[in-house]
Amino acid sequence: MQYIQYCSDYDALSDRASEYLITVIRDKPDATICLATGGTPLLTYRYFVEKINQRKIDIRQVTFVKLDEWVGIPLHSPATCEFFLQQHIVQPLGLRTEQLIGFQSENIDEKECERVTEIITNRGGLDLCVLGLGKNGHLGLNEPADALEPFCHISNLDEQTRQHDMLKTAGCSVTQGITLGLKDILNAKEILLLVAGEGKYDAVEKYMTATVTTAIPASFLWLHSNVNCLVDGSQYSGK
Numbered sequence: 001m002q003y004i005q006y007c008s009d010y011d012a013l014s015d016r017a018s019e020y021l022i023t024v025i026r027d028k029p030d031a032t033i034c035l036a037t038g039g040t041p042l043l044t045y046r047y048f049v050e051k052i053n054q055r056k057i058d059i060r061q062v063t064f065v066k067l068d069e070w071v072g073i074p075l076h077s078p079a080t081c082e083f084f085l086q087q088h089i090v091q092p093l094g095l096r097t098e099q100l101i102g103f104q105s106e107n108i109d110e111k112e113c114e115r116v117t118e119i120i121t122n123r124g125g126l127d128l129c130v131l132g133l134g135k136n137g138h139l140g141l142n143e144p145a146d147a148l149e150p151f152c153h154i155s156n157l158d159e160q161t162r163q164h165d166m167l168k169t170a171g172c173s174v175t176q177g178i179t180l181g182l183k184d185i186l187n188a189k190e191i192l193l194l195v196a197g198e199g200k201y202d203a204v205e206k207y208m209t210a211t212v213t214t215a216i217p218a219s220f221l222w223l224h225s226n227v228n229c230l231v232d233g234s235q236y237s238g239k
Helices: 010-027 042-055 081-093 110-122 165-169 182-186 201-207 217-223
Strands: 002-007 032-035 063-066 068-070 128-132 153-156 176-179 190-195 227-232
Touching (some): 010 190, 010 227, 042 081, 110 153, 217 227
Parallel strands (some): 002 227
Antiparallel strands (some): 068 176
């Protein structure tokens, strides 16, 4: 079942999303939560951190998982997903090192996929996966293609993804990423999909048809039994 809610604007979407995250943690204090990065969830994470600190919510048992990572640039680069989560989640919340499960970004192979997948499995799987809808319809770095990889893998980036805003500070051309696969994502007990940001009209329109196609990897979320989709109604009206 997919529940689609149109929020009045990006601020309202972010506030609601942050409350959703907090509810998951209150219901399961040792939750394992997968986090997307980039512009779409940025304000959600800001509100989430503020509310955790203001309400003094205990998150010492929570584990966060990095959804994906760019391959070929050092983790300390401001362009990486690691840097993003360190800046917006890990450091503001004072998390311990072991509370973030993340991919390495350099000199990696499929063993890195196996390492991260095993850690997630040993924790009993993902309780929640927070996702954004890519401009080309990708989910994580599962890119549009004739066929899709079900499991965690190293992916070849679509040309549009190579122009991602996060990569503007990379200092080099990034052509690959490492990402949880669609089966990994669909195995999460709950999914929170955030639809916001410019330049996504085509992807949003195709996603909302509820037609499952490898041309829009995010469309596979229609196969999941518990997806909450929050849409910025100031940008995407739902008509």
